[in-house]
Amino acid sequence: MGEWKRDAREPSEQISGSRREFLHTCSLAAPLLLLGLRAAAVEAWAAPEAAYNAREHYYGMGVDVARCIGCGRCVEACKNENDVPREPYYFRTWVERYVVGPAGEAEVDSPNGGIAGFPPKPSEKGVLRTFFVPKLCNQCADPPCVQVCPVGATFATEDGVVLVDRDYCIGCRYCVQACPYGARFLDPRTHMADKCTFCYHRVVRGLVPACVEVCPTGARVFGDIRQRSSPLARFTRFNKIMTLKPHLNTKPKVFYAALDQEVR
């Protein structure tokens, strides 16, 4: 260890020297500081809202089966918002009607996804119970569709939404087959896989998905899973929650309340 270097100057000289240096630095720093402040102010003016940070969110949806009236407004809104092909068989979300007969046998139908309501269905055997179930991509935390994609064109974002990379999808349909919920389809115009995005373009702007926006009875709830003050957290706190096909360990993030055992 070397000896501490002593200042050979007189004490008074030392102090005045450092003060001079300090003042000099200050005179240089002041305009820089002002410039910095101005730049920050300009920036704050240009972008009053903080940029969207995906890491601060983790989204899920709640569906209260007991509130769904089967009006199909969510299907209509989804097709409008996301430019989903209008013809039947292409849905990002759809509504199913379950009719359980006296012997416990369930009949399920979804005429055109329920977009124009449900025509009355006379049942010969009688009805034990009947209800509507809205369906959509479950945005699995462990998504099988992501695992099977041979080109890595489908992926889960940091905020927990499973998306499709439209520039890299080769339209091989593996993901359509792998999805246990039938939530994916091949867009007939682009020949690429398409699916519910939780209306990602709306969510990053602070809006709720279109289906949640238009649901007239509040059967759909959207929010942050981790944030305790979100509507979804309240939904999962006060309801008995079930997910679809939990035995597949896909860990869905669409949570159903009042779900019947016949629903798969």
Add this chain to the structure above:
Amino acid sequence: MERARGSQLASGLLPNQQFDPHLMLQQLKSLLIAFAVLAGGLALGRHFLMPKTFGQRGHYRAAAVDAIEKQPVHYAGREACAACHPEIVDRHSKARHQTVACEVCHGPAAAHTEAPTENKLPAPRTRGYCPLCHGYDPSRPTGFPQIDPVAHNPLKPCITCHNPHQPEPPHVPEECSACHGEIARTKAVSRHALLAFTQCHNTPLQHKVTPRLVRPDKPRTREFCGGCHAQDARSPKEIPRIDLQTHGSRYLCWQCHYPHRPEGD
């Protein structure tokens, strides 16, 4: 001899081979070159083949997410309407349709908010639209207001009597069946068809005005049903009788017999 052979093997030389430092250096050099070529090829391939924004946020292209984020918004959200239509929004927010967003009936409004005069929004005025929610369907949850579109004031558009922004009926309903159609239909084909609703339910008049705040009551005791069905009840002879003491004494009557269709088939 054995020891010498062992040391030779340990040095990586064959028994009849001499250790040559030049040869070893040459080998090392060629190995290094091969390794460098391989690594360089991999790095080059990775640079040219891997998408530019891949791996920035995860195992995917960040640009793909950005492209999805840039999609246009079509549904403006209910908050957007209040700025220009405060009276309607105010009225609507106090009425029973308060949970129904404007865009449910008027369609996507983002284009309208940008150019209000050029992009007018439609308002459904036909009789076919309201039954999407309010037409009777047994699959709908009990208690949701439903009418039979065939029987309910046929041919009149709904908006002649109901203001969609404040859809309370223009006059209080005369019959219970106006709102409780499902029960009325069930009861109409049952043995209880001739009983009035008010026989079993005390219904305050206010229930017709604020149906959710003031509710009719329901029978609470076995003795209420016994009023007609007990052995000693003073009621017409053809009414089936049971012994209140022994017949299913653990249960309340409606746990087995649905009162609106009591046959129990």
